Amino acid sequence: MVLNLIQTLIKEGFLIDSSLKDFLLKIPEDCLDTFKEILFSLNPPQLISRTFFQENSEKFSTLFTNKIINFPDSEKKRNLEALKELFLSSFIKKEVSPSLKTPKKKEKSVKEKTNSPRNKLTILSAPCIDNEKEIEVADFVAYFRDRLKYLKTILENNTELENLTTINKISSQRQNISIIGMIYSINHTKNKNILLEIEDLTGRISVLIHQSKEELFNKTKYLVLDEVIAVRGSGNSEIIFANDVFFPEVIKQKKSFIAEEEIALFTGDLHVGSNNFLEENFTKFVKWINGEIGSEKQREFAKSVKYLFILGDLISGIGVYPGQEENLVIKDIKNQFIKFIELISDVRKDVDIIIIPGNHDPVRIAEPQPQFEGDYSKKLYLMENVYVLPNPSVVNIGISPETQGVNILLYHGYSFDYYHLNIDYLRLNRANERPEFIHRLLLQKRHLAPSHSSTLYIPNEKDNHLIRIIPDIFATGHLHTSSVANINNILCISASCWESRTDFQEKVGHMPDPCKVPAVNLKTGKVKILDFS
Structure with missing residues (x-):
């Protein structure tokens, strides 16, 4: 029941804007868990308001799409598609922000x-x-963190990533493992293999892509610095030997x-x-x-x-x-x-x-x-x-x-x-x-x-x-x-x-x-x- 969703959110310390009630009551029952999962993945503020949904409408749309493709043709898939359309029609911003208005009062704004x-x-x-804002190192940090966080949300939905973890949690024992991170460096070894350095918010690790794995090695020609990828392989806290690489491709x-x-x-x-x-x-x-x-x-x-x-x-x-x-x-x-x-x-x-x-x-x-x-x-x-x-x-x-x-x-x-x-x-x-x-x-x-x-x-x-x-x-x-x-x-x-x-x-x-x-x-x-x- 939707009321149970609202009660759960309240119990976990969230406040719900009353203007959201009409939308929440229209969520199909078999989509409630999925909607809650998507909502929590976006780290909502204590007061969940219409503004939060509007400001994150792009992310909601992407996450809905990612969930929909995981279901075969079914009633739940159709309900999720309907929920996505309901969300877009309820919250998508159809006007340009005031900052897009031209500075002259007599000029027609885009809005x-x-x-x-x-x-x-x-x-x-x-x-x-803002043109006049002084750029600081913290701005670059926030910029790259936003990228990593957003693309990680997309890559995490890949069912081929077994034992997905963060770099700091990889033990010294050899194991099958998957990570998501940003490419810090790309180098060639003397044996013509590819050696990557991948970093996430917890650390950095080397990833070796061996030329004998032809299909995988062929993917390396597309690799660029600072992109976010997922790697599946085996290894320990020192190095991962890659078995496959995944991209957050737009499809x-x-x-x-x-x-x-x-x-x-x-x-x-x-x-x-x-x-x-x-x-x-x-x-x-x-x-x-x-x-x-x-x-x-x-x-x-x-x-x-x-x-x-x-x-x-x-x-x-x-x-x-x-x-x-x-x-x-x-x-x-x-x-x-x-x-x-x-x-x-x-x-x-x-x-x-x-x-x-x-x-x-x-x-x-x-x-x-x-x-x-x-x-x-x-x-x-x-x-x-x-x-x-x-x-x-x-x-x-x-x-x-x-x-x-x-x-x-x-x-x-x-x-x-x-x-x-x-x-x-x-x-x-x-x-x-x-x-x-x-x-x-x-x-x-x-x-x-x-x-x-x-x-x-x-x-x-x-x-x-x-x-x-x-x-x-x-x-x-x-x-x-x-x-x-x-x-x-x-x-x-x-x-x-x-x-x-x-x-x-x-x-x-x-x-x-x-x-x-x-x-x-x-x-x-x-x-x-x-x-x-």
Whole structure:
């Protein structure tokens, strides 16, 4: 009985907000133990309130999903799925926090726009961190601890981890054992085996992966520093000999769609202000969206376009790389941005334009990158169909009590450079020209930038690069290459660019693939690559 659950919580010293009563009374009886287990895994405060559920809605959603997949098709599974939907409809945050409002009173905030008549776009995650806070060592500690704690919760559900324990509890006697921890170091022995150092909150231990275990050894090519993994093997307090390694991989059990025939376009890396900006091609793209050019069939297709995602690097910026000023036709950031606004102002007004910044844009480069500020961006916020979000962010299209809608994870992709240059497997496969290799890696890690040096970031008590909300679409830019891949039932998209090959790209051997635009049918999941070159 639900009353027994409430009584149990009270008996254990918790207070229950009266506003939760309606929700608690609707929990199916055979789901009570599971709900209690999930609740306790999140270390609830003494007063369990609606705010606690709202602030942890992402974690609850993930934990519900992890529990659901452990049950075969059964009444309990169906009840858990119903409970998850009830939870999301009751507590998921459908508004952006006040910190996302633009500083000018007359400017339209994202929150206000989300309450527009269309109201199909919901911001699920848009992290903001105070620019003025002084960073301390404790911030890095909290940042990595949050990652370890969150991913450990996911890995613990793996039934293959026998005798799971913490490092400090491993005895000196040889035994079969499993641990979950963060990779502190990766080394090769003289016999060409892999020697890892793994640490958790209680200590650090060596883990040997022998090359004779071919299937296991093959997994080592994906290992990166600072990621969280689980290891099963045998050993003692000195060393563990690994028999298998497990990742907290993001897997979508079932694809989600919306009921209406609507198209979402994904682009980015315009680099307005560059000598190489392909303005004529971009203008052609905008005219096509507006139904001004193209065949009758193409114009009919364009009418279905309702969303345009621009994934950072709107402008070229100044001083981003050595000698950049020689490649600029507009040498002032403010004027570059004004030109960008002028270009997208021509997009028809029933198309929602969702924008995140990139490393060339006029915000701090450290992630999460905030919204644009300053007078130069004021006009952007006054546009009724424009939503400016931090990088990274997660949005949903079409969520309601009846449907899950489509979750879209947006990330510019600055960390991608690190991985295609430092991971042998990715470098040999030319991942800078095949972004799906990096998409697969990051989904496996459940993290957008797991290695400390892979991107500049501001540490916080919450690791904002964790993939906490399972996406239906994972969209990135930065590499100037268009690609589409279905990985773990997740549609992974790399947006193209609107800049031809620069002298700098030629020096580093990078060949861009400009003017390609992936168009996703949100009702069917089908993708077309549109070419405006």
